[in-house]
Amino acid sequence: MRKLTDDRALYEALLGDARDPSAEARVASRALARRGIVAPSTIVEPCAGHAPHGDALARAGHRVLAVDLSRAMLAGARRAFPLRADACAMPIRSAVADAVILAFEALALFVDDDALLGLLAECARVLRPGGCLLVDLEEPGWARGDVPSRAHTYRRERVGDARAEFLEHPLDWRRGTQRFEVRGRDRRGAFREQSVLRLLDPAQVALVARATGCFLADGQALQARSPLRLWVILRRLPAVA
Numbered sequence: 487m488r489k490l491t492d493d494r495a496l497y498e499a500l501l502g503d504a505r506d507p508s509a510e511a512r513v514a515s516r517a518l519a520r521r522g523i524v525a526p527s528t529i530v531e532p533c534a535g536h537a538p539h540g541d542a543l544a545r546a547g548h549r550v551l552a553v554d555l556s557r558a559m560l561a562g563a564r565r566a567f568p569l570r571a572d573a574c575a576m577p578i579r580s581a582v583a584d585a586v587i588l589a590f591e592a593l594a595l596f597v598d599d600d601a602l603l604g605l606l607a608e609c610a611r612v613l614r615p616g617g618c619l620l621v622d623l624e625e626p627g628w629a630r631g632d633v634p635s636r637a638h639t640y641r642r643e644r645v646g647d648a649r650a651e652f653l654e655h656p657l658d659w660r661r662g663t664q665r666f667e668v669r670g671r672d673r674r675g676a677f678r679e680q681s682v683l684r685l686l687d688p689a690q691v692a693l694v695a696r697a698t699g700c701f702l703a704d705g706q707a708l709q710a711r712s713p714l715r716l717w718v719i720l721r722r723l724p725a726v727a
């Protein structure tokens with residue numbers, strides 16, 4: 487069955503309204519500039535998808551390498567340079583990136599601890615000392631007591647000829663994960679996407695910092711439309727002589 491990441495247009499149409507990547511990229515750009523990282527800097531975006539943030543940063547004059555496993559998603563990158571590769575083994579030289587950005591579930595997708603640590607080690611490898619790691623974090627619903635006790639549909643949508651419903655499953659406290667599903671149908675047939683996401687909370691920023699040799703520098707709300715999401719800005723420790 488088709489997955490959303492096989493169909494970029496559908497992915498964008500169904501998930502695009504929750505965010506404004508151009509506005510988020512402007513916030514990121516300003517946060518980087520405050521740390522002396524100005525265009526044309528080199529930015530690596532692992533799990534970039536169709537690189538909505540990367541494209542906006544590339545339009546602002548940065549050199550962006552968008553890394554993703556999905557050919558269909560990467561085909562949507564307009565200005566960022568697409569690199570089809572595993573984010574845990576990027577064909578990129580060490581310490582070349584002034585910044586690395588992990589956006590929109592890029593981190594939460596790595597529910598397996600070894601895979602997450604592999605991704606973070608790879609981010610640290612390509613990031614130069616003093617460079618910035620930007621991670622987009624969503625304030626977890628469960629922190630607000632917003633905990634589904636059984637699977638429930640939280641959104642039904644009609645986009646063009648597609649109808650889709652979004653399902654949220656109960657939290658798996660033991661694994662620290664939650665399962666989400668999007669399923670629907672359009673003129674080309676049925677589609678379904680399931681993702682198991684790691685529950686991210688601010689405490690996990692400490693794990694990211696530790697695994698990447700970074701320190702926490704700042705947090706910036708991504709944009710007014712989604713005030714509960716923020717860029718967490720970490721900075722790689724300068725190399726010790």
Ligand SMILES: C[S@@+](CC[C@H](N)C(=O)[O-])C[C@H]1O[C@@H](n2cnc3c(N)ncnc32)[C@H](O)[C@@H]1O
Binds near residue numbers: 595
């Ligand atoms: C939820 S999408 C996020 C895309 C993008 N960051 C955005 O803001 O729209 C997650 C992306 O991660 C990619 N992905 C998942 N595992 C990956 C891996 N190990 N290496 C590279 N890309 C991966 C998927 O193909 C998908 O495009």
